[in-house]
Amino acid sequence: MADNKFEPSKSDPEIDEGVKQKGLSKEAWAAVSAIAVALISGAVAIITTIIPKSPIGQPSPSPSGSVSPSVNTADAIHTADAIAGKWSGEARTTSGETFTINAEIRQSCRLNEKCGTISVLQVPCYGEISLKALQNEDYEFDVSNFDSRSSPKCTPGAGEHFKPLPDGRLSYRADWGVQGILDKVQ
Numbered sequence: 001m002a003d004n005k006f007e008p009s010k011s012d013p014e015i016d017e018g019v020k021q022k023g024l025s026k027e028a029w030a031a032v033s034a035i036a037v038a039l040i041s042g043a044v045a046i047i048t049t050i051i052p053k054s055p056i057g058q059p060s061p062s063p064s065g066s067v068s069p070s071v072n073t074a075d076a077i078h079t080a081d082a083i084a085g086k087w088s089g090e091a092r093t094t095s096g097e098t099f100t101i102n103a104e105i106r107q108s109c110r111l112n113e114k115c116g117t118i119s120v121l122q123v124p125c126y127g128e129i130s131l132k133a134l135q136n137e138d139y140e141f142d143v144s145n146f147d148s149r150s151s152p153k154c155t156p157g158a159g160e161h162f163k164p165l166p167d168g169r170l171s172y173r174a175d176w177g178v179q180g181i182l183d184k185v186q
Contacts, residue, residue, distance in 0.1 A: 079109055083164055084107040085105060085185070086184065087162075089169075090181075091172055099178055100120070101120055101178075101180065102121070103119075105162075111132075112131065114128055115131050126149050127150065128145040129142065132158045133158075137163050158175075159175030161175075169182060169184070
């Protein structure tokens with residue numbers, strides 16, 4: 001045996017168990033790290049939503065020449081107010097197939113909220129839309145909850161993009177391969 005009383009034997013079961021119980025396992029540290037990242041991400045999301053980034057906007061002329069009401073720029077950044085209303089128009093595939101698109105987007109709709117409806121008459125699809133993302137004036141919506149008039153071909157998910165144009169119309173592009181221009185109905 002070893003001459004030094006303080007040097008444990010490598011096969012001593014009490015020592016082996018003690019080593020196993022010392023500290024957290026790699027899996028536990030991975031879980032702790034994942035939770036920390038989630039908490040930090042959540043805090044950043046809450047803070048960036050609550051703290052306004054810009055001062056209140058000034059009235060601006062609309063395409064008709066009249067003055068539109070003042071809009072809080074911070075709210076406009078986080079809502080679909082810039083594209084609220086009823087819209088209708090045609091979208092085409094690269095092969096030239098045409099689809100009639102109707103959308104209604106409610107005022108004060110915020111990220112991850114139900115915002116209105118969209119329909120594609122030729123399929124047909126009639127669904128609810130929620131604001132999924134907003135980046136560089138590109139409003140991406142998620143479509144879900146298709147009603148009974150809808151075809152089984154309709155699939156839920158993100159990928160309906162709207163972008164305001166300088167002439168007051170709305171650019172529309174969908175990840176399913178169409179794009180077009182929508183005019184304001186009301």
